Amino acid sequence: GENVEQHPSTLSVQEGDSAVIKCTYSDSASNYFPWYKQELGKGPQLIIDIRSNVGEKKDQRIAVTLNKTAKHFSLHITETQPEDSAVYFCAATGTSYGKLTFGQGTILTVHP
Amino acid sequence: NAGVTQTPKFQVLKTGQSMTLQCAQDMNHEYMSWYRQDPGMGLRLIHYSVGAGITDQGEVPNGYNVSRSTTEDFPLRLLSAAPSQTSVYFCASSRQASGNTIYFGEGSWLTVV
Numbered sequence: 263g264e265n266v267e268q269h270p271s272t273l274s275v276q277e278g279d280s281a282v283i284k285c286t287y288s289d290s291a292s293n294y295f296p297w298y299k300q301e302l303g304k305g306p307q308l309i310i311d312i313r314s315n316v317g318e319k320k321d322q323r324i325a326v327t328l329n330k331t332a333k334h335f336s337l338h339i340t341e342t343q344p345e346d347s348a349v350y351f352c353a354a355t356g357t358s359y360g361k362l363t364f365g366q367g368t369i370l371t372v373h374p
Numbered sequence: 375n376a377g378v379t380q381t382p383k384f385q386v387l388k389t390g391q392s393m394t395l396q397c398a399q400d401m402n403h404e405y406m407s408w409y410r411q412d413p414g415m416g417l418r419l420i421h422y423s424v425g426a427g428i429t430d431q432g433e434v435p436n437g438y439n440v441s442r443s444t445t446e447d448f449p450l451r452l453l454s455a456a457p458s459q460t461s462v463y464f465c466a467s468s469r470q471a472s473g474n475t476i477y478f479g480e481g482s483w484l485t486v487v
Binding site for chain 1: 378407409414415416417418419422432433464475476477478479480481
């Protein structure tokens with residue numbers, strides 16, 4: 263089955279800096295890669311996703327890149343703000359049915 | 375707009391007790407699933423359903439049962455709770471077809487003592 267590795271496990275940045283979180287996956291059949299943000303006491307919320315026919319996608323201050331050959335994808339957050347502080351999860355799936363394989367999560371702290 | 379609703383939010387069980395975590399969605403989604411979240415391990419899939427009357431096992435199904443009698447509801451049953459089932463449980467739903475957004479509920483915190 264699919265295996266997703268996520269790094270780093272914790273990331274601390276100053277407000278205004280950029281943050282990058284990286285994930286690798288094992289199953290070359292995976293074709294959908296969402297990123298979720300989870301705030302304390304809440305469920306994961308989708309912030310951006312990318313499909314395997316696209317190399318990069320941007321949405322305001324966040325972007326995701328995908329390298330299918332190397333089987334890795336990354337989340338980039340620019341101009342970070344304290345409200346970006348949360349746990350971020352990457353995930354991958356090659357099937358439908360909502361069957362996601364998640365990375366272990368990254369605790370992002372943005373210091374004012 | 376309720377989305378995915380889970381109850382209860384918090385529950386403490388004694389070892390050996392049984393209980394049901396409820397999940398309901400009002401988006402007419404075909405797919406529903408249950409995940410558990412443990413520290414340092416991300417979310418892991420327990421069971422999923424592709425439609426009413428159809429369920430299947432995920433990565434960590436042991437100790438859990440599910441059923442899907444309606445499109446809206448997907449309860450998760452713990453038959454005989456064990457301390458290893460202490461976790462945060464999330465229900466999720468999505469429309470049919472790969473790559474559609476998967477929406478999560480707010481979670482149910484379960485402690486088994």
